[in-house]
Structures are given as C-alpha cells and as structure tokens.
Amino acid sequence: MTKLWLTVIWLLAFVPWQAQAELVIEITGGTEAALPIAIVPFGNTGFAPPEDISHVISNDLARSGRFAPLPQQDLISQPHEKAQINFQDWRLLRSEGLLVGKVDSIDGETYQVQFQLFDVYKAQQLVGKRYQVPASGLRRLAHQIADQVYQALTGEIGVFSTRLAFVTAIKNVDGTKRFALQVSDSDGANPRTVLQSKQPIMSPNWSPDGEQLTYVSFENGNAEVFVQEMTSGRRNSVAAFKGLNSAPSWSPDGKKLALTLSKAGNPEIYVLELATGRLARVTHNSQAIDTEAVWMPNGNELVFTSDRGGRPQIYKVPAIGGRAERLTFEGSYNASPDISPDGQMMTMVHVQNGKFYIAVQDLATGAVQVLTDTGRDESPSFAPNGRVILYATEQKGKGVLAAVSVDGRIHQRLGESGSEVREPAWSPIRK
Amino acid sequence: MKTSWIETIIAGSYALILHIILLALFVIGMESQTAPKFVAQPKVDIVQATVMDEAAILQEVAKQQQLEDEKRRLEQERQQEIDKKLADTQQELARKEQEFLDQQQRAELEQKQLELEQQQQQEKIAKLEQERKLQEQKTREAEQQRKLEEEKKRQAEQQRKQEEEKKQQAEQQRLIEEERRQKAEQQRKVEEQRALEAEQARKLEEEKKQKAEQERRAEEEKRKLAEADRKAEEQRKAEAEKARKLEEEKKRQAEEDRKAEEKRKAEQERKAKIAEADRLLQESLAAEQQEQEERRVAGVVDQYSLMIKQRVKRYWIRPSSAETGLQATLRVSLLPGGDVKQVTVIKSSGNSVFDRSAESAVYKAAPLPQPTDPKAAAALRDFQFIFKPE
Known part of the structure; x- marks a missing residue:
C-alpha cells in the first residue's frame, strides 16, 4: 500500500515536470563536409562582362574545399533578385545558401554589379552589395564577393581576393634559366611578372599592407635584399652586405625587416630598421647557421632555423636579441618556419625518413601534425586567414604551388602553368 | 418225692450251669492264652518322614519304643489280672463244687423226696420238660446269643484292637497330621494372621470406608445442604441473574444496537475504504498503465529522437x-x-x-x-x- 502510494506520489510529482520538460536532442560532431551552395549565374543587361563573375566565385568557393556549388544543370530556376526566388524550390535542393546577382553595363567600361546571398531555409538575405567597377576590376570583385560569401557562410575571413607572390624559373632553349618574381590572384590566375632576372630570385615576402614586396636577388652577382613597391614597381636594395644577404621578413608593423646576414662571417639573424637603415644583430652563434627568421605576430620575437644543435631545428628568440629557445623537438630536421596570424600555430618543413613534408606545430602544446604526403614539399606559408598553408612541391619533376588546410583535410593545386614555381608567399588581406 | 425230683433237676441245672460257666471260663482262658499278642511294631512311615529331621525320627522311635514298653507292661498287667480272675474263678468253682456237693447230698435226700414227688409230678415234669426244653431252647438260643455276643465281643475286641492299631497308626498319622496340622496350623495361623491382618486391614479399610462413607454421607449431607443452600443461592442468583440478564439483555440489546450501528458504520467505512482502495488501485493501475504508456511513448520518442538526431546530424x-x-x-x-x-x-x-x-x-x-x-x-x-x- 505504501509502495502504491509512493508510486502515485512519485507519478504525481513526476508527471507535471515531465509535461513541462521539453525533449532535448543533443547533436555533436556534425560533418565538416563542403557546404552545398547554389550559385545562379549573374543576370546581365547591356554589355556582356569580360569575366564570368559567378563562375569565378563558384570556382573560388569550390577550390577552398569548403563549398559544394550545385552543378549548373541542377539549378531549377535562374533568379537574380529576391522577388524571383521561390525558396521552397531551393530547399528541395538542400543548398544552404543561394547566391544571385546581376552585372550590368551601359558602356562596357563600367559595370554595376550586385549580389545577394540568401539563407534558403529562412528565406533571409545574409549579405547583399552593389558595386561599380571597371571591366578590369571584375575578376577581383568576383574574388571579393567570394570572400564575402565565404565569410557569411563559414564565419571565416575569405582570402580569395589576396594575392600570391612566387618565383618561377623558365628554362630557355639554350639551357639557361630565366627567373621571374610573379604575383597572381589567389587562385593562381592572372599572374603578372614583377621582376625578371637571369639570376636567381628568392624568398619573396609581403609587407603587412600588401603594397610592397621584399625578396633576394642575385642580379648583382651576390645575394642582395630588395624592397619593391607593387604599384609603382620602384625598388631599393636594403641589404647588400659582404657575404650572404637573405631571407627577409617584414615585421608586423611594416617598419623592420628580419634578415640573415653573413657579413660577420657566419650567417646570423639581424633586424633592419627600414626608415633609418639601422641594423641590429639578434643572434650571436658563430658555430651555427641561423636563418629564415619570421616574426611572431606580436612583433617582439623572431622564430628562425638554426643548426646550432647539430641538425636544423627551429628556435625562438627576442627580436632585440637574447637567449634562443628551441621550439621543435620532433624529428631530426625542422626548418623554414611560418607563424599563423593568430600566433598559435607554426608551419615548417619537417623531415621524416629523409623526405620533406609540410607540418604544423601547435605552439602551445608542441603537438606536430604532418599535413602533406608528397615528400618534396618546401616553403610553407600561412594564408592570411590562417586556415590554409601555401607551399611549393614537385609534380612530375616540376615545382608547383599547392595549398593545404591547417587540418590537412583539403588539398589544392594552384597555378598549374608550364613553369617551375618556387617559394610562394601569400599576401596579407588587403585592408 | 416230687420236691426231690425238682430239687434234683434244679441241682442238675445248677451243675449244668456251673459246668457251662466253667467251660465258658475255660474257653475264655484258652482264648486269652491263645489270643495272639499284639506287639506294637515301630512303624515309621518313611514316606512321611521325609520331611523330618533325624532327631525327630529318633525321638519318634524312642517314643514309639516307650509306647511299646508301656503297652507290653499294660498287657502283662492285664494277663496277671486275667490269671488272678481265673484263679478266683477256679476258687469260686471249687467253692461252688463244694456247695454243689452239699447240695447233692441234700439233693439225694431231696431226691428221694423228689422221686416221690416225681411221680406226682410226672406230668408236670413232662410239661416242665417241655418247658425246660423250651427254656433250653431259650438258653441255647441265649447261649448262642451269648456266644454270638462273645463272638461279637471278641470281634469287638479284635475290632477294638484293630481300632487300637488303627488308632496308633491314626495316632502316628495324627502326629504327622498334627505336625502337618501344626504346620498347617502355623501356616493357617500365619494365614490367619494374614487374614487377620487382612481382615484388620479390611476392617480398617472397611472402617475407613465406613468412615469415608460416613464422611461422604456427612459430606453428602453437607453437600446436600450446601446444594440446597446453593440451590437457594442459585435460585436467588438465578433471580438476580435473571434480573441481571434482563438488564444485560437490555444492555446487550442496546449494545447490539450500538454495535449494529457501529458495524453498519464500519461496513460503510470498509466499503468506502474498499472503494478507496479500489479507486487507488484503479488509479495506480491507471497510473501504471499511464506509466507503461508513458514508457512506451518514451521508448518510441527515444527511438525517434535518435532517428531525428542522426538525420539532423547527417545534414x-x-x-x-x-x-x-x-x-x-x-x-x-x-x-x-x-x-x-x-x-x-x-x-x-x-x-x-x-x-x-x-x-x-x-x-x-x-x-x-x-x-x-x-x-x-x-x-x-x-x-x-x-x-x-x-
């Protein structure tokens, strides 16, 4: 009887609570699959644009590995603005985003471009903008729109409108090589030559504002560091000391360069103040090579490669000089570091079994993850959003550009030209 | 003459009688002489003696011997007595013969008288002869009778002796018997004692019984009295009881009424309780059912939650x-x-x-x-x- 009562009481106590309680379903994990997105070809009135904007956007998003644009033939209608969209139809396609837009020109010189990104399920516009650009700016605008779509749907900064700097070596018929410093769109397209030389060009590096490049050129018979303005093409030699002048790296504030100089007999790290030309030596280790210095985002420390321990390993040292701290302990060879924009990750060349791979190391934990598998990878460089690492590798005996997401899941090939490509550098995001 | 004759006859008769007596005495004496002497022989019944001890036997033998001696002595005395009597008798006889001879002389005198008389009395004599003969006959018969008596006497004596013997044997027997008897007596006495005791006990018992009986009776009496009292009391009590019962009945009735009321109430309550329990059970069942239903629903919900979860997760x-x-x-x-x-x-x-x-x-x-x-x-x-x- 007591038991019965207890049951009754328990039930009475339980029932209202249960009635109020709402079922909760917890979902963890999910996939990081490519996000389906419907990109409707932009409508056009007047002059036809020289660039297929929607195609560029679609390619950008697809190449990132983060999006899965619907095939053109699957698009059930061709709306260009909200009023024309029947969201129910698009929901059936299960695309989360729907991008529509228009490109209009009345004179074929100036184009008015507008785009709208919709959340298909909520029938809401996520982002929408209108631009006026010259015909030459259409491609770049397309990258910018892709960046916005990317950011709207992934929450990350898009880097489609950034540029890549890299060095190409073209073999002449006479067997000599022609070196070129080139800058391209982030997709490797639209390459422009910044500098040509019969002598090797090395180690391009972008100024933080993306307006200048620094690089090493052997054009004068010796390794010499130059700084070149992108828009004007004006260039200055900033380091032409006796011996080796190499591996320039722009400080985050854009006022200094970290360099490797052997003017004192042994390659050491120096910091050059660009405005004054004042040079400060950072490392003092005559027994070892110290090189490939890059800045920590805080601008106070440098990370560099040194064989002071017998084998090349990566160290960290205060930019004003001081005691160097070894960062890499995994593997017998770690070199060519680059630091992610948030300062948390480091990418480097990591040797395993005599092969060269791109790896990332969590600076907080020291955990190393190898991201690539070709075995002939070099010169890793973080994308300005820190999500992708650009690097050079070899394919069929030729150097090519490649990119990998920091989690190693998404791999891309870039700029598959006939030339040999080396030492890529990803530009910062243009402000 | 006649008187002489009669006298002769009388004298003859006397002589005859005397002769007869003498003869008889002689015969008696002969008989006494020839009568077998009884010698008491010690007779011990061995069979009887089995129970005796040797001393007793010896004693008995001595006793017997003594008895025998005594008997022998008595016999001797008796013989002497007889001899004396015989001498006396012979003396008497001699005397009587003298007398007789005197008488015969007188008789011869008388004979002559008698013979004188004889002729006178010839007829009388014949008559007397006849009478005599009759008398003789009578005497003979008497003699015969006497002899018979004698024989009888002898036989009686013999008988007596035999009796004596028997007596002795009987005595012995008696002694044994006596002993036995004594023993028996003793036994008897023991028995008697026992019987007495038993009797005493019995009597005591009897007495007791009587007493008990008496007591019982007294008790009975008392009881009867008490009974009477009790009955009276009972009567009284019965009255009181009756009254009480009446009262009680009243009370009982009241109580019954009350109880009936209570029972009715209890029943009502019980029914209410049952109804309540039933209701609770129903509720519980319903609750259980509901719970079960809820569980079932929860199960379904769980299942579908999982399906939803998986589906959403996939997307x-x-x-x-x-x-x-x-x-x-x-x-x-x-x-x-x-x-x-x-x-x-x-x-x-x-x-x-x-x-x-x-x-x-x-x-x-x-x-x-x-x-x-x-x-x-x-x-x-x-x-x-x-x-x-x-």
Whole structure:
C-alpha cells in the first residue's frame, strides 16, 4: 500500500515536470563536409562582362574545399533578385545558401554589379552589395564577393581576393634559366611578372599592407635584399652586405625587416630598421647557421632555423636579441618556419625518413601534425586567414604551388602553368 | 418225692450251669492264652518322614519304643489280672463244687423226696420238660446269643484292637497330621494372621470406608445442604441473574444496537475504504498503465529522437571555424508529418555562422522522422536541439 502510494506520489510529482520538460536532442560532431551552395549565374543587361563573375566565385568557393556549388544543370530556376526566388524550390535542393546577382553595363567600361546571398531555409538575405567597377576590376570583385560569401557562410575571413607572390624559373632553349618574381590572384590566375632576372630570385615576402614586396636577388652577382613597391614597381636594395644577404621578413608593423646576414662571417639573424637603415644583430652563434627568421605576430620575437644543435631545428628568440629557445623537438630536421596570424600555430618543413613534408606545430602544446604526403614539399606559408598553408612541391619533376588546410583535410593545386614555381608567399588581406 | 425230683433237676441245672460257666471260663482262658499278642511294631512311615529331621525320627522311635514298653507292661498287667480272675474263678468253682456237693447230698435226700414227688409230678415234669426244653431252647438260643455276643465281643475286641492299631497308626498319622496340622496350623495361623491382618486391614479399610462413607454421607449431607443452600443461592442468583440478564439483555440489546450501528458504520467505512482502495488501485493501475504508456511513448520518442538526431546530424555541416565549447540551443516546432514549422535559436552560441549551420541542419533534415503514434508524435512536435561541435 505504501509502495502504491509512493508510486502515485512519485507519478504525481513526476508527471507535471515531465509535461513541462521539453525533449532535448543533443547533436555533436556534425560533418565538416563542403557546404552545398547554389550559385545562379549573374543576370546581365547591356554589355556582356569580360569575366564570368559567378563562375569565378563558384570556382573560388569550390577550390577552398569548403563549398559544394550545385552543378549548373541542377539549378531549377535562374533568379537574380529576391522577388524571383521561390525558396521552397531551393530547399528541395538542400543548398544552404543561394547566391544571385546581376552585372550590368551601359558602356562596357563600367559595370554595376550586385549580389545577394540568401539563407534558403529562412528565406533571409545574409549579405547583399552593389558595386561599380571597371571591366578590369571584375575578376577581383568576383574574388571579393567570394570572400564575402565565404565569410557569411563559414564565419571565416575569405582570402580569395589576396594575392600570391612566387618565383618561377623558365628554362630557355639554350639551357639557361630565366627567373621571374610573379604575383597572381589567389587562385593562381592572372599572374603578372614583377621582376625578371637571369639570376636567381628568392624568398619573396609581403609587407603587412600588401603594397610592397621584399625578396633576394642575385642580379648583382651576390645575394642582395630588395624592397619593391607593387604599384609603382620602384625598388631599393636594403641589404647588400659582404657575404650572404637573405631571407627577409617584414615585421608586423611594416617598419623592420628580419634578415640573415653573413657579413660577420657566419650567417646570423639581424633586424633592419627600414626608415633609418639601422641594423641590429639578434643572434650571436658563430658555430651555427641561423636563418629564415619570421616574426611572431606580436612583433617582439623572431622564430628562425638554426643548426646550432647539430641538425636544423627551429628556435625562438627576442627580436632585440637574447637567449634562443628551441621550439621543435620532433624529428631530426625542422626548418623554414611560418607563424599563423593568430600566433598559435607554426608551419615548417619537417623531415621524416629523409623526405620533406609540410607540418604544423601547435605552439602551445608542441603537438606536430604532418599535413602533406608528397615528400618534396618546401616553403610553407600561412594564408592570411590562417586556415590554409601555401607551399611549393614537385609534380612530375616540376615545382608547383599547392595549398593545404591547417587540418590537412583539403588539398589544392594552384597555378598549374608550364613553369617551375618556387617559394610562394601569400599576401596579407588587403585592408 | 416230687420236691426231690425238682430239687434234683434244679441241682442238675445248677451243675449244668456251673459246668457251662466253667467251660465258658475255660474257653475264655484258652482264648486269652491263645489270643495272639499284639506287639506294637515301630512303624515309621518313611514316606512321611521325609520331611523330618533325624532327631525327630529318633525321638519318634524312642517314643514309639516307650509306647511299646508301656503297652507290653499294660498287657502283662492285664494277663496277671486275667490269671488272678481265673484263679478266683477256679476258687469260686471249687467253692461252688463244694456247695454243689452239699447240695447233692441234700439233693439225694431231696431226691428221694423228689422221686416221690416225681411221680406226682410226672406230668408236670413232662410239661416242665417241655418247658425246660423250651427254656433250653431259650438258653441255647441265649447261649448262642451269648456266644454270638462273645463272638461279637471278641470281634469287638479284635475290632477294638484293630481300632487300637488303627488308632496308633491314626495316632502316628495324627502326629504327622498334627505336625502337618501344626504346620498347617502355623501356616493357617500365619494365614490367619494374614487374614487377620487382612481382615484388620479390611476392617480398617472397611472402617475407613465406613468412615469415608460416613464422611461422604456427612459430606453428602453437607453437600446436600450446601446444594440446597446453593440451590437457594442459585435460585436467588438465578433471580438476580435473571434480573441481571434482563438488564444485560437490555444492555446487550442496546449494545447490539450500538454495535449494529457501529458495524453498519464500519461496513460503510470498509466499503468506502474498499472503494478507496479500489479507486487507488484503479488509479495506480491507471497510473501504471499511464506509466507503461508513458514508457512506451518514451521508448518510441527515444527511438525517434535518435532517428531525428542522426538525420539532423547527417545534414549538419559544422563550420570548421567552430571551436570546441560552442553550443547553440534551438527550439523546433514541427508540422504534422515532420516538416519544420519554426526553428528558433533560444540560446546562441555567440557564433552566428554556427547558429545558422544548426538551423540549416534542422531545415535540411526536414521532414524529420515522425512516429505514427500520436502521443509520441505530440512529444516530438516541439523539442529542443543542442548543437555542439564535439
């Protein structure tokens, strides 16, 4: 009887609570699959644009590995603005985003471009903008729109409108090589030559504002560091000391360069103040090579490669000089570091079994993850959003550009030209 | 003459009688001489003696010897007595013969008288002869009688002796008997004593019994009295009882009434309780049923929750920028059939892209699996999703 009562009481106590309680379903994990997105070809009135904007956007998003644009033939209608969209139809396609837009020109010189990104399920516009650009700016605008779509749907900064700097070596018929410093769109397209030389060009590096490049050129018979303005093409030699002048790296504030100089007999790290030309030596280790210095985002420390321990390993040292701290302990060879924009990750060349791979190391934990598998990878460089690492590798005996997401899941090939490509550098995001 | 004759006859008769007496005495004496002497022979009944001890036997033998001696002595005395008597008798006889001879002289005198008389009395004599003969006959008969008597006497003597013998034997027997008797007596006495004791006991018992009886009677009497008293008391009590009973009956009646009332109430209560218990049972059953139903529904809901979860999870494309620790809570309302009526972010992750990815996941997953069971479906009409990267 007591038991019965207890049951009754328990039930009475339980029932209202249960009635109020709402079922909760917890979902963890999910996939990081490519996000389906419907990109409707932009409508056009007047002059036809020289660039297929929607195609560029679609390619950008697809190449990132983060999006899965619907095939053109699957698009059930061709709306260009909200009023024309029947969201129910698009929901059936299960695309989360729907991008529509228009490109209009009345004179074929100036184009008015507008785009709208919709959340298909909520029938809401996520982002929408209108631009006026010259015909030459259409491609770049397309990258910018892709960046916005990317950011709207992934929450990350898009880097489609950034540029890549890299060095190409073209073999002449006479067997000599022609070196070129080139800058391209982030997709490797639209390459422009910044500098040509019969002598090797090395180690391009972008100024933080993306307006200048620094690089090493052997054009004068010796390794010499130059700084070149992108828009004007004006260039200055900033380091032409006796011996080796190499591996320039722009400080985050854009006022200094970290360099490797052997003017004192042994390659050491120096910091050059660009405005004054004042040079400060950072490392003092005559027994070892110290090189490939890059800045920590805080601008106070440098990370560099040194064989002071017998084998090349990566160290960290205060930019004003001081005691160097070894960062890499995994593997017998770690070199060519680059630091992610948030300062948390480091990418480097990591040797395993005599092969060269791109790896990332969590600076907080020291955990190393190898991201690539070709075995002939070099010169890793973080994308300005820190999500992708650009690097050079070899394919069929030729150097090519490649990119990998920091989690190693998404791999891309870039700029598959006939030339040999080396030492890529990803530009910062243009402000 | 006649007198002489008679006298002669009388004298002759006397002589005859004397002769007869003498003869008789002689015969007696002869008999006494020739009579076998009884010699008491010690007779010991061995069979009888088995129970005796040697001393007793010897004693007995001595006794017997003594007895025998005594007998012999007595016999001798008796013989002497007889001899004396015989001498006396012979003396008497001599005397009598003298007398007789005197008489014969007188008789011869008388004979002559008698013979004188004889002729006178010839007839008388004949007559007397006849008489005599008759007398003789009578005497003979008497003699015969006497002889018979004698014989009888002898026989009696013999008898006596035999008797004596017998007596002795009897005596012996008697002694043995006596002994036996004594023993028996003793036994008897013991028996008697016992009997006496028994008797005494019996008497005591009897007495006791009597006493008891008396007591019993007294008791009985008392009892009867008491009984009478009791009866009287009982009567009185009965009266009182009757009164009491009446009272009690009244009370009982009242009590009964009260009890009936109580019982009725109790019954009512019991029924109420049963009804209550029944109701509770029903409720409990209902609750149980409800619980069971709820459990069943919960089971279905669980099952469909899992299906929904898996479906939504499959459609959820988590932004790779989603850091661990993000968490968005959505409330979802479904239309019958599982289509999404409304999705609301009730607790943002702080990352709009993450929130939207969750919302989109729900929409994309639609129509969500819906159970046909209306209760379970109802439970799955409105619910919450928590989205977490890990």
